[in-house]
Every structure is written in C-alpha cells, then in structure tokens.
Amino acid sequence: MPDSETRTAMRERHLQAHEDALADIVIEPWIGGTSVSGSEPIPTRDPVIDEPITAVPVCDDELVNQAVQVAWDGFETWSDRTPTDRSQRLSEWVDVLEEHLDELALLECLDTGKPLSEARGEVEGALRTLEYYAAVARTQQGSQIPAQGDLHMYTRMEPYGVVGQITPWNFPAWAAAWKFGPALAAGNCSVLKPSAYTPLTTVRMAQLSDGIFPDGVINVVTGGGSTTGATLTEHEDVRKLSFTGSGSVGQEVMQTAAARIAPVTLELGGKSPLLVFPDADMQTAVDAAAAGVYYSTGEICDALSRAIVHEDVHDEFVDRLVARAESYTLGDPLDDETTLGPLTNEDQFETVSDYVTIGRNEGATLATGGTAPDDRALADGHYVEPAVFTDVEPDMRIAREEIFGPVQTVQSFETYDEAIALANDTEFGLAGGVATESTDIAHQAAADIDAGVVYINAYGPIRPEGPYGGFKESGIGHDLGRAAVEQYQQPKTVYVNLDSPEI
Template sequence: MTEKSSSEAIRERHASAQARATDDRAFAAWIDGETYETDETVSTYDPVVDEQITSVSVCDASDVEAAVEAAWDAYEGEWNGTSPPERSRLLFEWIDALKGQVDELALLECLDTGKPITDARAEVEGAIDTLEYYASACRTQTSKTIETGDNLHLYTRHEPYGVVGQITPWNFPIWAAAWKLGPALAAGNCSVLKPSATTPLTTIRMAQLSRDILPEGVINVIPGTGRKTGGPLVEHDDVRKVSFTGSVSVGEHVMKSAAEHIAPVTLELGGKSPFIVFPDADLETVVTAAADGIYYSTGEICDAFSRVLVHEDVASEFIERFVSRAKEYVLGDPLNEETTMGPLTSEEQFETVADYVDIGQEKGATLRTGGDRPSDPELADGWYVEPVVFTDVDNDMRIATEEIFGPVQTIQTFGSYEEAMKLANDTEFGLAAGIGTESTDIVHRAAADLEAGLVYVNEYGPILPDAPYGGFKQSGIGKDLGGEALDHYRQTKSVYVNLDDPTL
C-alpha cells in the first residue's frame, strides 16, 4: 500500500467513525435540561488525523449566569426536597441510560482523545462504576448524635451547598466528569460543570442522557475556554463550592478567584510520581508496573509513574528489560483493538513532549529509545511519539522535576533506602508513588515515608471509587472519590435541642 493510500484509508475510517458518533447530535451546552446553543463555537479535533470532529458551543459569562440560575432553580424547586433514596433511584436510572450507550460513549472518547478503543471503553465503564458507587452511597449518609446529658439533645446534620462549580481536564473527560458529578449529586447539590474545550464530547453526551430522568437544571454543562467560561464560573458569587482538576498554575488562579467569595475548593493538580524498585523486586512484575504507569494513556495522566528510581544492584537488568518493554507498545489507529498506544491528544501536547525530549538530551541524559514519530505512513498525520526512556538522569534536570504529560520515562539509581526516600520526596508534587518489592516491611515503611496521597504496590493502579484520590503539596487540596469526597460537597450543622423535664 502506498503512503498516499495508507493516509487516505485511515482518514476514511475515521471520517466514517466521526459520522457515526456525531450523527444527529448537537454538541452544545446543556442548561436547564435542554440543548443550549451559543453564537460562538470551537472545533474539537481527532488527533489521529488532525481533522475536525465537530463544533462545540463556547459559553461566556452570560451563559454561565444562565446555568447557575437554572441550577439554583432546580435545587430550590425540586432537588433539595428529594430524599436520599429518591436521589439514589434517579441516579441509578441515569446510570442505566449510560449503560445502554457504552459503545457510543467509548467511540466518542476514542475519537476525541486518541485513546485506544479498549482503554476508552474501560474508562467509560469506570465512570459508570463511579456513579454507581455514589448512587449507592447516597442512601448510606448518616448524621451523628452526640451524647451529652438528659437536658440536651445534640445532633449533626449534613446539608448540601446548593450549587457547585466543577471543572474537568482534557485527559480523562468522562471519568473525571463522573468523579465530580457522582459525589456532588449524591450529597444533594446541583452542578454547573465546565469540561475542557479540547475534549468535551462525552461530558455533553452524558448530560443529554439525563434528559427526562434527572430534574431540569440538576446537571448543567458549559463548554468553553478557561478564560471565557471557567473564570466566570469560579468567580460567581452564587457558586458555593468549586472543584477543579488541572494544572498547578490554573489551580492557583481558581483558588484565588474562589477566595474572593469564600467558596471552598477541591484541587487535583499535577504530579511527578516516583516508582521505587527495591533490590528484591520481581523484575518482570515491576517492569510491567512501571511501563503501565508511564505509557498508559500515552503518559497524559497526572499520577503517571514518570520517575523510576531503581536500586543500583538491579539497575542494569531493569533498564534492559524496561527498554525492551517500551519497544513492544503497538502505536496505531485507536479504533483497532490491537493498538496499545494512541497519539497525544493535541498538537500543543506533541510539541511539549518533543521539547522535553530535546531538553533531556541537551542536559546530558541518555536517550535509550523513543522520541521520534513512528515510521508507519498511516500515522503520519497524527500526534504520535514513540515511548521514551531516559537514563543518566539527575534530580536537578527539568525532565526529572517538571510534569511532561507524555510517554517520557526517566530512570535514576539509588544505593540505600534513605537515598531512595530522599530522591522520591525531592519534588514539589505529591500525588502518587509506587513501590516495587517483595518485602512487607519495606512496603509499610515506604508507604509511611513517601510524601504522596496515593501509593501503589507492585502495580500501577487500580483506581477505585471506594477510596479517596488526591495529593499532597502542590498536587492539590482535598479529595475526589471515596466517602471523603461526599464530605467535600456537604456542610455540617450542629443542632442543640435543650430539654426540660417532661410534664403531663
């Protein structure tokens, strides 16, 4: 097959998939239970062929105002009066609608982000599992009675904020939306959610599938840019709580803006997560874990294992195995089931990764493999980069300290437990960390010593809705997931009831 025909074949395949995914769909804002068109639109692109999938509405301050007003109307008119069992029933009904469209949602996610279709389907299922967790947790919320004396009845109430503002990132659109919406709705809030302008399609479709199930205005989706849409949302005086996932720099701005009207914030920000390979580790196991941790989702994941720290006694063999493993990834069309790595999501991210590969070599790190675009002519128009492995890396190099958000692995060595901990914690981030060892003693000691909100042992993941997810230091404030996330969407009230002796 010639280069031209290869390129034409993949373009035709993706054009057909795009038509199936978007046919008769209006990807506009979703406000007050219906599609809400705006004058301005932005295009979302398929990163495999760098062609437009569809155009999406861009919301401005007036549209944000309409969404916040619709959310308050829904909260005060109906949603605040629903009991936890009723909210749970409605959420499960919405979940059933989502389950009926798993293939459609997976295809949209695949096209919009470039994720392999198998990964996209797993992430749709993960989003649904998250919503199921909170639909169940909705019924288990309890208050507390505090023992005092016979003349006082003291108890607590947990009450929703009312309307919350939520901003999700471009790398895990549907899963991140579920992380935000699940606890917020279960706690009794209404949501105004801004997805990324780059990858908004599945979030909009999720909201559309709530039609005639959730009351109008409970979920509002306002696509657009951070400046035009996100800014007015977090600055809005009637948004009582803000949850943001994204970069540290934007998170700082969100926190400052929310502080202007004393709205509490949950921030899930960046990471530069270490995976520590101790000398007793099973190398086959930890090579797989470290590779999964940096090459899953093409490295565009905040808790990626982007720094491997390996004991000097096993470093040579580990590096040899890891480089071989990196070369095994199948870069290809994400629509093909056998593809294990898709493109980066955008040209901007491709340029960022390419710049870091150059920076690493300029500063003396050794590029063991990767960094080039694949030679397959079918992939020539996509934002592909071969998996990267750097060795001879120091902790003062930018590739070892800055979040790259791509398939770039750095490998460093250590000689003692103390040195490993010092290297691992020598970062401004603290989202995740990994431990590779067969020693229970090392596992528990290292888990205590690592400055990270998540610790994975001998694996990368899993991420379950049952446990809180969030980081230390500049990786964020508060938690997504788990029962703890419910607390971030509720306010606690203490009620003192003074009692007299009963009289007849």
C-alpha cells in the same frame, strides 16, 4: 499497502466514524435540562488525523449565568429529595449510560485518541463511579452527640447548593463521573465545564440524563478555560469549586475562590516516583513502570514517571523497560492491535517533544523513543514513541517537571533512605509506587512517601471507594470515596434544649 494509501484510508475511516458518532446527536451546552445554542463554535479535533470532529458552541457570560440560575432553581427541588430518591435517580442514569456504552466509548476514542478498548474501559469506570455514589447516597447519616441530660445535640449534613466543576482533557468521561457522582449524591446541583479539547462524552452524558433528574440538577457549559471557565469560577453564586488540571490554573482558581471565601477541591499535577527495590520481581516492576507512564500515552496526572531503581538491578530494569517500550504498537485507535494512540492535542505534542530535547541537552541518555514514528501513515497524528531516559540526575528538568507524555526517567539509589529522599524531592505529592517482595518495605515505603496515593507492585487500579487526592502542590481535598461526598456538604450542629418531662 503504501503509506500514502494507508494514511488516506485512515483519514477516510475516521471521517466516517465522526459522521457515524454524531449522526443522531448535536453537541451543545446542556442547561436546565435541554440543549442550548451558544456562540463562536470552536472545533474539537481528532488527534489521529488532526481534523475537526465537530464544532462546539462557547458559553458566554450570559449562558454561564443562566446555568447557575437554573441550577439554583433545580436545587429547590433536588434538595428536598431523600437520599433514597437521589440514589434511585443516579442508578437510573447509570442504566441509560450503560445502554449507550458503545456510543460513549467511540466518542471518547475519537476525541482523545485513546485506543478504543481503553476508552471503553474508562467509560465503564465512569459508570462504576456513578454506581458507587448511587449506593453511597443511601448511606449518608448525621450523628447524635452525647452531651448532657437536658440537651439533645446532633449534626446534619447539608449540601452547598450550586457547585462549579472543571474537568481536564485527558480522562473526560471518567473525570465527569468523579465530579457529578459525589456532588449529586450529597444533594448539590452542578455546573460543570469540560475541557474545550475533549467535551464530547461529557455533553452526551448530560444529554442522557434527560428526564431522570429535575431540570437544572446537571448543567454542562462548554468553552475555554480563560473565558467560560473563568466566568464560572468567579461567579458569586457558585458556593463550592472543584477543579482538576494544571497547577498554574489551580492557583488561579484558588485565588478567585478566596475572594469570596468559597471552598475548593483541587487535583493538580504530579511527578510521581516508582521505587524499585533489589528484591522486586523484575517483570512486575517493569509492568508497573510501563503502565504507569505509557498508559493513555502518559497523559495521566498520577503517572509513575520517575523510576528510582536500586543500583543492583538498575541495568536489568533498564534493559527490560526499553524492550517493553519498544513493544508498543502505535496506530489507529480504532484498530484492536493498537496499544498506544497519539497525544490528545498539538500543544501537548509540542510540549513532550520539547522535553525530549531538554532531556538530551541536559545530558541524560535517551535509551529509546521520544520521537515521531517513522510510519508515514501516522504523520497526521500527534504520535510520540514511548521514551526511556537513563543517566538522569535529580536536578534535571525532566526529573522535576511534569511532562504529561510517554516519557520515563530512570535514576538509581543505594540505600532505603536515599530512595525515600529522591522520591520526596519534588514539589508534587499526588502518587507513588513501590516494587518489592518485602511486606516490611512495602508498608514502610508507603508510609514514608509524601503522596496521597501509593501503589504497591502495580500501577492502579483506581477504585471509586478510595479517596483520591494529593499532597503539597498536587492539590487540596479529594475526589472519590466517601471523603468526596463529605467535601460537597457542610455539617450543621443542632442544639435542642430540653426541659424535664411533665405529665
């Protein structure tokens, strides 16, 4: 079939998928247990054909205020529920979401451009996260503190009340679960703002909570970060903020919260290293390097985007990595054979394209990729072929700045100390990777890398049981694990003074 016909067929297929996905639902803000109408709808666009999927209303100041108020109303009921009841409600929600898995996966695929199999896997990851917090909700405890004979001293963990949460556009369903799960398990009510680029699954997940939680426990406000998001973060009745996104916006959120002494959790950017030692299994190392920067088209906060490779295996590693990069199939995410979709929005396509130009101008060698594919059938989408840069120096921008796209840089090292120095020569500290067959090197490097998450001989997996957060400018606090629940609660110490018993 000629490219023009394939391009037309792809467009018609996606427009039909839009219609099918939205046939029985309306995407609107979810406030107080019901959908509400906003103002000035803005389109969320399909990155494959660059066409609107639907227009989503914007929540103005009045609607954000309404969401916060009904969340506090809901808190009066939710805070009285036992941990067991909160667990049961979360489990019921997971059951309903499971019944709508195909629907949610399609929405995620259309909104983000991820291959349908990846979108489905990420929605399943969201469900497993909520499932985990349903279990954790039952196991929460205070503690009794031994003090003295006439004093009974104990702690109790109390929720903040209403928490404000902001999620990014790269993993909308999964990120929503990371926020909702621990907040609700801890006894809070949530007002969550998804990215204006990819709000569909988050809104639909909230709609599917209808009748399960008391009204006001889950609220989703839609709109842009500088409008809806700013109103939410500045709201004086929001007691805790959790934000995932860029470092620059994270700083603004932190400054805003500081004005009213509200605690924050920030999961920000990264420029994560993968250290490949000379004893590494080369196929394993290349698998980690490829998955770490090409999965989700490289739009990953903890992408292993800096391969730091021992000089003895550098050339072999590069040859294998280039071959792997060139093996990806760019195409329609609705097709099973597609292994790499487009970037999620036009702005990110321009950013990645600019960084490829910057890298070449800095003197790095573009070994493969980095441009739009020749296939004219993909011309409407935000596609970039997986890139590999060699001859990369530590002071180059492509080695220091977060690109957030399918661009791998390769540097070399001679000694262990040099490898660790290169790995830690960054303002970020979200993740790191180690490829080695030596247990000694694996554990020592994991200790020496300044990052909140370290992967050994693989990229991932990310499990809900493990705290997830960064060092340095990659953030404060943690999503996931029991640590996340603790960060949505405040400990209260109670002193009960006792007299001698009398009969």
